[in-house]
Amino acid sequence: MHILLKNVKILAPSSPLHGLQKDILIQNGIIQQIADQLDDTRATVISGNNLHVSAGWMDVFAHFCDPGQEHKEDLYSGIKAAATGGYTTVMVIPNTLPALHTKPQIEYVLSKSRHSAATVLPIGAVTKNLEGVGLAEMYEMKQTGAVAFSDGIKPLQSPGLMLKALQYIKAFDGTLIQLPDDQSISAHGLMNEGIYSTQLGMPGKPALAEELIVQRDLELARYTDSRIHFTGISTRKSVAMIAAAKAEGIKVTCSVTPYHLSLTDAALYNYDTLLKVNPPLRTADDVKALQEAVLHGVVDCFATHHLPQDWDAKQVEFEYAKNGMVGLESAFGVIRQYLPQLPLEQLIHMLTEAPRKIFGQAQPALQEGAIANLTVFDPEASWQFTVGHIASRSKNSAYIGEQLKGKVFATVNGPVFHINK
Template sequence: MNLLISGVTIVDPNSKFNQQIADVRLEQGRITAIGSKLTVKGEEVIDGKGCILSPGFFDLNCAIGDPGFETREDIATATETAKAGGFTGLAVLPQTKPVIHSKAEVAYIVNKAKNNLVDIFPIGAVSHDLEGKELAELYDMKLAGAVAFSDGSRPITDDGFMSRALQYAKGFDGLLMVYPENKSIAGKSQINESRNSVLLGMKGLPALAEEMHISRDIFLAGYHDAPVHISNISTAGSVLLVRKAKKEGLKITCDVAAHQLVFTEELLGDFDSNYKVKPPLRGKADVKALLAGLKDGTIDAVSSQHRPYEIEFKNVEFEIAAYGIIALQTVLPLLLKAGLDAVQIAAKLAVNPRKLLGLAVPVIEEGAAANFTLYNPAEEWLYNADSNFSKSANSPLMNKKLTGKVKLVYNNKQLQVYG
């Protein structure tokens, strides 16, 4: 489909048109012209006034249920949900059934996700069955299409195993993405350890559990001179640790979930299980530190931490509810609410995630293949059962008005327009 987007603000740090208002012409999947007052040549025209044109968003940390838990989310619904959130690429975690721990499961994801507007990339498990005992088929999975390796929402607790995994992955430039939690300290915690957890009478998860685990991985990354990506950091102390490691030249990168930049533990007073996430919602000082870390480059990227669950896993008492929320459609509104500008959103949500995985970064330039997201940062919309594309509905933002609306996404010669 040929398309002309008129009067749009281009925000792409890799484009010479960055932060310029222009018309953008699209023909046969390529950007053929960028300029002012382009002549309409019979193509569909979309008014881009007041909107931002960014490289397509990419998510580093998305759990879907396919294979095995398709009642939560399958590849088709994950794709629809991602498009509505402005994502043209997803890296999907291996916590499925069977676990993505061999080339067969990687090939299943790659083949099932073919010919989509949304590019889907499997992340292979570090350990067989996510048990943290036996190395999975890392090299074979990479050859089959895995872009990184992670045990998903499970921390790698055995120090020796983590050390061996780093050594092995380094041999073929494999990237390990780790969830930071010291299980022996975390125990059966429910929420952040603080005055609030005492008031609510619930077991608290101390920041120490996250920070000790990060300290270990930083030490091992330095010892092996190998890259480690830390997923979903949540504390001020974690930001300090990563900042120091980067200054020392260690190969440490990290991301933060969008909801950790807005939600705090004060929201838990009503025991709404839709606010139950892991790592838990922290305090205001942590949120401030996370935002500062994003702005100074300590935190490389923002992720959705999309975790769909059937109603019976969330519509229960807080103590037994599953951890996690659906998030692909709400990342953009949360980042805008957190105060990120369009330049920061493009960097942390489109460019850096792909760089971390060694993937090609789309650019808004003449002659380039079109892979972009158009959104209106000021438009309000209602997030409810009608606008939710996920199979699941475990979001604390359900039935609320949000600001920041995706208008269209384009990738792989496919267009999706939203009203």
């Protein structure tokens, strides 16, 4: 397979080619030449007026539902969704059936997703069967290929168990991912607790449910000197606590979802179940705080929280609808549309170098002789997001019909090439 990228602007801050307009010739997954003018009659040509190329993007929290819930998503459709959205690497959560809590489950994900348009990195469960009772064999999963550890969308509730988990992973310099939510406080909440939950007559989920877990786990991370990553943070106080912890030297990182950066609880005025997520959409002040945290570097990277739900899981009363929305295909366009003040170089850093550094992954090189791991995109393209742009088996996106900015054209992941039609 020969691919020729014509007149693309290179975004690779660590490369001497950064900021230059070049042609890039890729043969059988290897970058063969980077020059001002290249031609190859055998190559598939990608060209455009404002094309940029960077290292392939990485997502740190997505659900591919495989094994056990393949009617919502499977590894193949999830990989296609990732490549459509510009991602060449995706970390998948362990909330499958059975859970990714043993060596064979990790091997299943790795073997089924080899040599694909997106590299799939399994997150191993912290507890057996995600039950929050006893620790899973994390060391064995780490040796097999688990990139980090989390109970995914079932956050750890026990402080004692969290303490043991943080101590356990320190032996191999692992990272624990926590979605902060005290479920004893938020068990019956359907949306953010505030003026809109009162007006809509729905049980509220207070910001306190998130902030208590952030505070607790920061204390445990300080005590153990171990690595913790909070994903899906959604409140101003969470941001402030994490910023203070970083300044103190605690080994903490965090990620935020595109929907928490762009939508508020006011959007739930018509009880749209596509907007039912966890953590819930917060206030306009919280959204502003999250945006500022991204701009100032408190937020390390983005997490799509790609959570497919079939039609039946969303087309019900709000109370009974399942949490989550798909997000891989729309993430870049949403961030560019709703956070236009974020410098493009900083955005690309948060999609490429930052997540790989946090989770110990090799940084792709954009140079001759390197294995091609690239995303090709136009950061200024304005387009309307439709169901047709969703490659996932599920279509539960609140952005359908929205005007977005920044469009992905293609990805290259070694010998596998994906182009968006």
